[in-house]
Amino acid sequence: MTFTKTVKTLTISLLFALAAEPVAGQDLLARQAPVDRRAKKLDSIEIKNIVAKENLQSPAAQLYGDEWDNRYAHRTTELPDSFLVNLRHFCMPTPSRVVTSNFGSRWGRSHKGLDIKVYIGDTIRAAFSGKVRIVRYEGGGYGNYVVIRHPNGLETIYGHLSKQLVTENETVRAGEPIGLGGNTGRSTGSHLHFETRLCGVALNPALFFDFRNQDVVADQVLFRRDSYDRESNIATRERGKIGNGGYTRDQIYGEVGHSDDDAPVEVRQAANQPERVYYKVTKGDTLESIAQRCGVTVEKLCSLNGFRKNQRVRPGQIIRYV
Numbered sequence: 001m002t003f004t005k006t007v008k009t010l011t012i013s014l015l016f017a018l019a020a021e022p023v024a025g026q027d028l029l030a031r032q033a034p035v036d037r038r039a040k041k042l043d044s045i046e047i048k049n050i051v052a053k054e055n056l057q058s059p060a061a062q063l064y065g066d067e068w069d070n071r072y073a074h075r076t077t078e079l080p081d082s083f084l085v086n087l088r089h090f091c092m093p094t095p096s097r098v099v100t101s102n103f104g105s106r107w108g109r110s111h112k113g114l115d116i117k118v119y120i121g122d123t124i125r126a127a128f129s130g131k132v133r134i135v136r137y138e139g140g141g142y143g144n145y146v147v148i149r150h151p152n153g154l155e156t157i158y159g160h161l162s163k164q165l166v167t168e169n170e171t172v173r174a175g176e177p178i179g180l181g182g183n184t185g186r187s188t189g190s191h192l193h194f195e196t197r198l199c200g201v202a203l204n205p206a207l208f209f210d211f212r213n214q215d216v217v218a219d220q221v222l223f224r225r226d227s228y229d230r231e232s233n234i235a236t237r238e239r240g241k242i243g244n245g246g247y248t249r250d251q252i253y254g255e256v257g258h259s260d261d262d263a264p265v266e267v268r269q270a271a272n273q274p275e276r277v278y279y280k281v282t283k284g285d286t287l288e289s290i291a292q293r294c295g296v297t298v299e300k301l302c303s304l305n306g307f308r309k310n311q312r313v314r315p316g317q318i319i320r321y322v
Contacts (some may be wrong), residue, residue, distance in 0.1 A: 066191035143185020
């Protein structure tokens, strides 16, 4: 009798255990579900943070996506309503402080950039780090020109060069020599035609650069479509071709690229300030060959760059020689 009761007790206990198992499983799932939802939420937040970080590092990605085409200088796409342009880590394209022609209407046409007085052979530098998209010649317009796309969303264009020093798809650093000043294409005298574009749309470079003071206007500039025209006009008045500095329009190099013989002494001196000139090392170069090519001594190269006389140089290295 005792054995029979024991068996019945075990059987009943087993039945209760089996009946309770689905409930326990359901409880476990119920407890796990919020954890899974929290995990997914955390994953999505992390992904958003990564995307935001990448966009912060390279806003150009959100403007242009994977689009990269070397066939055209610029192609207009839809501008965002607003866009914050980071201007830190810049370099002025030239040490010249003289703006000879403003952005905007000129001779019945729209002038898409600023013209800066430079001389043939002057070093022209990349305004920001970026990737070279175009290196080409356009006889009826830019002449020899370079287009660079930058991580801050801007593309900069450098026109009328006598020589280009970079190649398409090459990565350049801010301040790296990309060309030499010239008078090629549709030009009546040596100067740099400098453009800043966003989504292919030409924006007034005076919104970002102050050539007279050799500086950018701020660490960041917020582009806004609804107020752009007004802000562009203000920028031209404040940082464009000198119109309120006691000189007439014809006194300051006339129009774009015209003779500067009659320009005031102060203006000529500003344009002729000594500049640092750099050479980009190519494969096979040595200090001796660079010195010979640049018309200087090895001792001067060493003095300007802190080199030893037996210093080895590497391709892509930037060396000052003036």
